[in-house]
Amino acid sequence: MTKSTLNDVSQGAFRMAFQILGQRADAQDVVQDAMAVARSHPSAPQLPSLSFKPWFYRVVRNRAIDQLRKRNRQGERELFEESLQASHKSEPDVIREQEELRAQIAHALQRLSFEQREIVLLKDYHGFAYQEIADILDIPTGSVMSRLHRARMNLRKTLSERAHKNVNTEEQSR
């Protein structure tokens, strides 16, 4: 098993756990637990098998959901403090514009249901193929596209409503 491949999988799985849990320490714990499972579980695929990554993400996701449920039972409701930040590759004005847009997208993502948010992030952030997403979420491959499309359309709708709201606020303030 190459160390760099394992590092890439670990890094991605950690970010997914962070996207679910919104807390670095919890996300780290979840990935560590999942790694111990990956080492000892008899049916765990082994790297460099391509099926290891979706399998590992699935374990991390399930552990993160357990963690969330535990938190909810304990009364903690402050979840999903995601921090979508801008990359720093463009001119200042463009950066500011892109930062605003990313902040809006982050906000719109928060308003999606858990299921819709995770499918959008698995595809658009983590770059999984539909078959892999189906494996991670344990759903039929045929329903990935329709679920994803519904989620994206909701995201688009939320962004458009927000844009209209901003325009109205600006007009009123003039």
Add this chain to the structure above:
Amino acid sequence: MSSSSNHTELREMLSGYVDGELTQQQSQQVSQLLERDELARQIHEDLQQLKQHIATAEYPSLNEADLNHLDSIMNDRTASSLQLYGWVAVVTGFLILTVPFLYAFLVNDTIALWIKLGATLLYGGGLMLFISVLRQRLLTRKSDKYNKVRL
């Protein structure tokens, strides 16, 4: 299928088109839709932008020490070996204790046949019940608590 429902279905394929997950025939159908449908073009453009922005979002990363720690967990040969030896020991011990006992029990002429039969049914039935519960647990894992998550 009516023309409008076909239209709606094609619009639903826009996500697959943006992700490059459609067949060649489906892609051609969506391309034709994009040529004639202004709304579909707008949705297509928006979806591409959304995808691009989400892809370049930044989230925290694990540092080198964290990654090394995970690597050491995954490649902890001592833990893997201990686990393997542990299972071998448990299974061997179980066999050493049960097989001779079972043999002696079944061939013992001083024990009445009805007792042998009764004991075999009792333990055999218990084992079957255990397997059925285990099987049920495994089956329910397929439609498990991580599906349709509501939090």
